[in-house]
Amino acid sequence: MVMVLVRRTKRLWTDEEKRSICxxxxxxxxxxxxxxxxxxxxxxxxxxxLRDPRYAPDPASAPPLPEEARFLPVEIVAETKAPVAAPAADGHIEIELAGGHRMRISGSYDPEALARLIRGLTA
Incomplete structure (x- = not known):
């Protein structure tokens, strides 16, 4: 009988990665x-x-919110299909993301904000 031991490796984060995450x-x-x-x-x-002053984010460096920041309604549905964006007949947009998630957007929306949201969800 052969036993294989798997050694757990400790992830080492650079200072820049820690700052970015914080x-x-x-x-x-x-x-x-x-x-x-x-x-x-x-x-x-x-x-x-976050308790370490080297990595804690500076509140003054945070980007300001736009005057009219709005959230879009998002529903995540688990399915296994390729990413596709298709306008539905009732004025809704459905976007299927990798990993089987689906977004449904209704009403008016900002295409740039939607693109940023999708990039954030797929990162």
Whole structure:
């Protein structure tokens, strides 16, 4: 019988990566848990970095919100299809993302904001 031991490797984050990750937690409406899931890291580690003045985001450097910041209604549906954007007959847009997620957008929307949202969700 052969036993194979797998050694766990500790992820080493550069100072710049830590600053970037901590900066993302300063965005309005973003939680530390969301950022932690995005990078597959424990949220407690990000909280530890946030306590360190080298990595804590400077509130003055955060980008200002537009005068009329609006959130779009988004529904995530698990399916396994290729990413496709198709206008529906009732004025809605459906976007199927990699990983089987689907977005449905209704009403008027800002195409640039939608593009940023999609890039953020697929990153």
């Amino acid at each position: 900066f993302q937690t300063a965005a309005p409406g973003v939680s530390v848990a969301q950022v932690a899931r995005r990078y597959a890291v424990n949220a407690n580690l990000i909280f530890k970095w």
